[in-house]
Amino acid sequence: MRDVAVVSFAQAPNVRNAGAMNEVEILMPVVAQALEKSTLTLQEIGFTCSGSSDYLAGAPFSFVMAIDAIGAWPPISESHVEMDGAWALYEAWVKIQHGAADSALVYSFGKSSPGQIRDVLALQLDPYYMAPLWPDSVSLAALQARALLESSAYGEKDLAEVAARSRRNAQSNPKAQLAGDFDLAALLAEPYLVSPLRKHDCPPITDGASAVVLAAGDLARRICERPAWIRGIDHRIEPHALGVRDLTRSPSTELAGEKAGAAQGPLDLAELHAPFTHQELILRDALGLKEGVEINPSGGALAANPVMAAGLARIGEAASRILSGSANRALAHATSGPCLQQNLVCVLEGE
């Protein structure tokens, strides 16, 4: 295996509505900043891969337009996944493992504000059994939350604690959308949005973008003082039908964590892509995270949830703490699909 590291990360301010700014305009400064931090120019980058969803823009092949944000002349080697950018990073990592490139630019973006994201996400479901019923993303998460609450020792207070801690942590993240000190009792006094979930159990609706630069071996050492080495990365998926799965567990996260070697050393922090509060509890258990592992110092997806970019941002946030020297070993997680259907785990280390 080749040593591959995250050498830079940049993200756009996470906002409820970027207004007239289109995806290209959101992306351009983010990509420029990630490249500048890496010291590489676009022409020195060996491979470019992006993650986004045409369903957000409501236009087929809308991701092609986003290439304007990086410029593709002279021609570049480029690919795209209709997934969160964390999976674009995985593709880039594989490309580097193959020896087809020594560096990669990975970017992702999502502008949820123009549509109804709860309905748009229903379109990722089985088109015969589920999508025609239009079960929105909050309702499906609520089914999972109740299953967890009724089969475990967790209560609604545990969910509110996740929300309060996430938004407290987000106070030190200038790019976060939702940050502040929230009183637990006040949170629990709020009405349900879709019972048993309250508004604070759900992610904000966010427009945003992220970019990461990867580099292999000596190149990473040359351009970066302290690269965040990817020591393990793996992703797994569960069946499509919700009624076939045990929604109170995340076996795909367990397996991805095991394959990525999450437990092979002490972790300083974990950036978990848990858009809903109860999902953080499920993920913590699936990964066997011990007391003392700092969870989502960035605030996580409960503080900013740019759909398609929130998973890549978890890898970027975890890596940035290694790049800065404030952490030595970190876990990053990304999810996709309803109720944590698919999960990716990436373990990062300093040298």
Place this chain on the structure above:
Amino acid sequence: MVPPPEEMLSAGYALEYTYTRSVGPAIGRFLTGLRERRIEGVVGSDGRVIVPPTGYDPQTGETLENFVEVGSAGVVTTWAWVSEPRSNQPLQHPFAWALIKLDGADTALLHAVDAGDESRMSTGMRVRARWREETTGHIRDLACFEPEAA
């Protein structure tokens, strides 16, 4: 020169994905069953009855072909209460989403439950299908489910 309106050619334009899909042997069989007000599942590799049926086993990937009829009533395994339904959802007054394990099935089906009030919902409660008057071979031939207890 712009021609007068009556001479201008015009055509309607609908923004849509005009794909036609074939539903195949498993989903097709399930939907045909619904049209006849019958619910069918398929026996999985481990003997579990999977409802709604899939063409392949969700764990092993094995092709599944052993279809069995299950009941049109069953038990709620988890639920969520929607106080403000969205315009395209099955019911336009407050209702519950539920995963429902039908009698004879080992997995649960997602659908709406018309319970009237959240206090009538509980995990483990029994519900039965309410069929649409006209069935067409679609998941919404099941209008929703309703509590068995009056």
